[in-house]
Amino acid sequence: MNNVLEYLENSAKNFPHKTALTDPSSSCTYKELYDRARIIGSYLSGLTASEKPVVVYMDKCVEALISFMGIVYAGCFYTFINPDQPAARIGQILEVLQPDCIICLGDADQKLRGLSFHGTIFDYLKISSPLFCERLNAIRSESSDTQPLYCNFTSGSTGVPKGVLVSHRSVIDFMKYFPDMFHITQDDVIGNQAPLDFDVSVKDIYSAFKTGASIVLIPKKHFSIPTMLLDYLCSHQVTTLIWAVSALCMVSQLKGFTYKVPDRVNKVLFSGEAMPASHLAIWQKYLPHAQFVNLYGPTEITCNCTYYPVLKVFEPEEKIPIGIPFPNERVFLLGPDDKLITEEGKTGEICVAGTALALGYYNNPKQTQKAFVLNPLNTHYPETIYRTGDLAFYNNLGELCFSGRKDFQIKHMGHRIELEEIELVLNSYPEISRACCAFDTKKNRLAAFYCGELDKKELLKRMRETLPSYMIPNLCIPVLHIPVTANGKMDRKKLLEMCL
Template sequence: MSVNNILEFLEETARKTPERIAFADESESLTFGEFLQRTRAIGSAVSEMVPPRQPVAVLMNDRSVNTVAALMGIVYAGCCYVPLDASLPEERLALIAQSLCPALVLMDMKGEKAARSFDCPAIHVSDAIGHDIDARRLDEIRAQASADDPMAIMYTSGSTGIPKGVVQSMRSHILYTTATIEKYDFTADTVFGNQSPFFYANSIIDIFPTLALGAKTVILPAGALAFPAVLIEQLNRHRVIELTMTPSSYVKVASSGVLTPGCLPHLKYIVLSGEAAHWATLEKWLAAAPEADVWNFYGSTEMYSVAVWKLTKTYEDGRTIPVGPLFDGVEIVFTEEEGMLVHTPWLAEGYYRDEHRTEAVFFTGEDGKRYYRSGDMGMMDEENHLVVLGRKDTQIKHMGYRMEIGETELALLSAQGVKEGCCIFDKDSGVLHAFYTGEVDPKALTPILKKVLPRYAMPDKVHQLAEMPYTPTMKIDRKKMHMMCENWQK
């Protein structure tokens, strides 16, 4: 099937299987036929207020089928959707508002307060859903649309403290969706368990294969990770087959003690992303889900997924787990100075209204292809699998030696009694800090690390935490830990 617009996936599936469930949350479920009508109503409402190709901010409850409908409705209006975390601090929302200047805000009750940060019209999603479908207007918009139009802007943290809006085109989403389905061998029977927020790039693996295949996505409750027993109950109740989470999230659930052998009989895909994986944790998940395989992938909001594979062997803790062979069409140039330079068929267009930062990391190579300076160090192993060695900016000089912080982190995570862990280097003081949760005493942990680490890679200070801080996308909050280190130095 040749596709020029991502909405063709939805329309073809709704034509063939209108009664199949597409998306479900705690409150309601929508068939593909119902989802199509809801998105077209939202698209009609949005198109009445703003012209095509304008950014529309979405400030809504992230665990709702209406949020997905809002995103696709904005695409029907020919506009570019911008999903945002409605719980962000006012100061950060103000920075995004200044950068984005959206033409419209689409909100629900949860997003009403956040919408005040934006100087533009706003519409409540309940009103948009009740709007009459203007089929003629939607057809006119479709006729003018191009696969090269911007379809989504995803905001990520910037090193300067100013958020970056990553622009992805319609074509990027089509190509990535097709490649993802082929690589993972998803089918119409796949039930996706959505845990990733819709303002996080990982959520696209739940949305678009569902539309293309006629599969089903269950939007898991907001508190599922806070109460792991609830997550297990939900995965079993909905017979979830695929689950994508950060390694930190998998660790959090495994550390809670709720995983027992065979407790997840339906799960077949354990998909990791965003951070280095910890094999001891994966073994617990594989015992709990005997029919499952572990899939490890590498990517970013700018690149989406670059490499992925189904792990076919075990790995000793302390060894970096490869992220697999490259997707077809992906090319990587390995450099010492800039890290990996990556070309993908679905590479982002750049950062919205930020020419300076776009030119700093996106460039056209001598081969005429666009590349992204990833900032990650890597290599291909003997099996031609990509191995990510860590961030270029996590290379430090400690005790006179050049080293990777990841080396110390792997040893920390491999230590018996450690559940979660990360390392932070304070450049001003030259102190390497190790943070962890678990039962092992800090005084007992130091000799364990000394058995596996050279002297220069040993942490100077070891801190036991009751809980590890996390970002809204369930990655370890290293910025917060840096602030803790700075406060201690004072």
């Protein structure tokens, strides 16, 4: 197998009339998805070359996913851009990609032209083409599994977004194991939470296409209204959630399960940041028969590189491990001296080797060379690894435990501090439903933001019982909610703006 289209083609053959995709306004069967994607592929194949980027510029919807597959049929790779993103960021992404074509839904011409895009803009609804079977077959026969499949953009340290370019081979390698390991089958309905430009959605898309499961696209607005979200999960009989931690915490924090329990959900896989044990315990209480799995991995290694099946209820102050490597992925820790760390309790940087690694950053050789480096442990032949910038240690069972980001490791009052360590303590207090720490570099002060009914005086008193003085935040700010980024992670930058 060398192309992810085989997943779609097998499901279209085996489950032609089964609903593949659903959003609030439309749906399609696997056969409709297959047929429409081939028409789009035929149309694009005469307008742009293989291995070129094609942008899908629309809200999360059925048409966006069909466009993805059409782009792949044309031998190209896709990038999803949500129109709600700031114009400056959209402009930066287009500058990096330099695409010939953009597919939109409805009229987006004026806005895109204002961003100095000079290529061709297509309205999805107006794309019509004969089916060029011979041309599509020729494109397929010349393809290889190392060709790019998608490019997702993450923030860049230079202020310019970095496009993580992932090949067919990396997704095929990951999907060889992922659905089977977590028992995702044709009988499942996957409730998609992640934006389509976030790699969590890759697990939704290709798990479904490989197995013949259905995908239900959940609108973003539902994740601020628990009753609406839970009604949606129940009405669509969703069984599988592969969600960001913040999305799960929104339900538990706002006591959503007192309204309704989506009792058909039997798989809850979470990632993106550390899951507070107290929130996980609420989900476990209301879905006692569900499988819970903590997943870890940055975009650059194709979704995830470690997993931890949760088989017990953790105490609020306990850290949930990120577990052990996925098959065919090598995950190890390097110390500051680039020496291998194997002993219990010692912190090192998480490094990953294997087929799962991305191709690099699109049109950004400098940043690629900085992150995708030669393995310093291998002096016999060149072996590329990805240095994640994340820190971890081994517990007494040999499982990896996340210990924060290198860039969240701050220097304060002469001490190195992990912000996640402070958050773990705050989240263990029963009166606090969600907490986040940030460091104001300009004023050299720690700030803690929290949702809950604990007054600042009592909060400081409790922290002094557990944390050394240099880890006590200078500011403790109660908030109604913790803002999140477009990818569902806590937005520390926005929180810090409250201090200015």
